[in-house]
Amino acid sequence: MIEIKEVKDGAIVRINLSRLDISNKDLILGELQKLTRFNKLLLDLSELNFIDSTGIGVITGLYKKIKSNNGKLGLINMNNRVATVLKITGLSEFIKSYNSENAFFEEEK
Amino acid sequence: MKSSLKLELTLPSNIKLIPLIGNLVETFVNSIKEEIGSIDFDDLAFKLDLALTEATANAIKHGNKEKEELPVKIKIEYFNNELTIDVIDYGKGLNTENLDINMKNIFDSKDSGRGIFIIKQIMDEVSHSYENGEFKFKMTKKIYKD
Numbered sequence: 527m528i529e530i531k532e533v534k535d536g537a538i539v540r541i542n543l544s545r546l547d548i549s550n551k552d553l554i555l556g557e558l559q560k561l562t563r564f565n566k567l568l569l570d571l572s573e574l575n576f577i578d579s580t581g582i583g584v585i586t587g588l589y590k591k592i593k594s595n596n597g598k599l600g601l602i603n604m605n606n607r608v609a610t611v612l613k614i615t616g617l618s619e620f621i622k623s624y625n626s627e628n629a630f631f632e633e634e635k
Numbered sequence: 636m637k638s639s640l641k642l643e644l645t646l647p648s649n650i651k652l653i654p655l656i657g658n659l660v661e662t663f664v665n666s667i668k669e670e671i672g673s674i675d676f677d678d679l680a681f682k683l684d685l686a687l688t689e690a691t692a693n694a695i696k697h698g699n700k701e702k703e704e705l706p707v708k709i710k711i712e713y714f715n716n717e718l719t720i721d722v723i724d725y726g727k728g729l730n731t732e733n734l735d736i737n738m739k740n741i742f743d744s745k746d747s748g749r750g751i752f753i754i755k756q757i758m759d760e761v762s763h764s765y766e767n768g769e770f771k772f773k774m775t776k777k778i779y780k781d
Binding site: 549583611615 | 650651652653654657677678681684685688689692696749750752753756757
């Protein structure tokens with residue numbers, strides 16, 4: 527369901543789901559909780575084609591957790607549909623989207 | 636000649652069925668593609684998928700309290716350049732007036748409130764009624780042709 531690639535000071539995590547919604551929230555929540563140990567976490571959303579308010583809640587929860595550990599969460603490879611929902615809910619104002627892995631990992635906090 | 640297309644279905648209150656319903660409304664929009672003409676088709680299909688996903692999730696979770704034996708009825712209709720979706724549950728009904736959330740507080744908001752907020756952003760009209768034990772949540776999207 528998720529694929530973790532550990533790098534020097536964090537991880538890149540690809541969500542291998544086409545939909546993240548209320549129907550599969552519980553499955554992914556357990557997986558994502560394992561990620562809060564990373565200081566810098568880049569979520570690769572290239573496989574994701576749909577997200578609902580519950581999915582937004584899942585990402586918001588992860589963001590809060592990482593942030594409370596003084597870490598950083600970023601997004602990469604977001605498609606138009608997913609970007610629309612992040613924009614509507616205002617989440618895109620908090621979680622930044624990056625054009626490349628380097629842009630995320632090399633950026634100063 | 637005005638064309639129309641209508642679909643009605645009833646499903647048990649099982650949250651696992653939500654993706655199927657979402658995909659169904661996208662297929663519905665696909666079947667009137669010729670009618671609606673040159674609009675951003677993918678955007679429309681996606682928004683109806685999202686709105687129906689949110690409304691059905693509310694009906695199952697907050698309306699029918701996930702009692703599988705309670706049905707959720709879904710009616711989708713395209714008529715007169717409007718797409719209308721009714722979602723009916725058998726709970727007491729959400730007080731949607733109280734579910735308006737301030738998005739400055741996105742981190743404190745509950746999923747149900749966020750869902751209603753999303754629906755209001757992407758649909759043109761939203762209304763609800765409660766009659767004879769049925770709570771009906773109605774959403775309309777106008778199709779603007781070029």
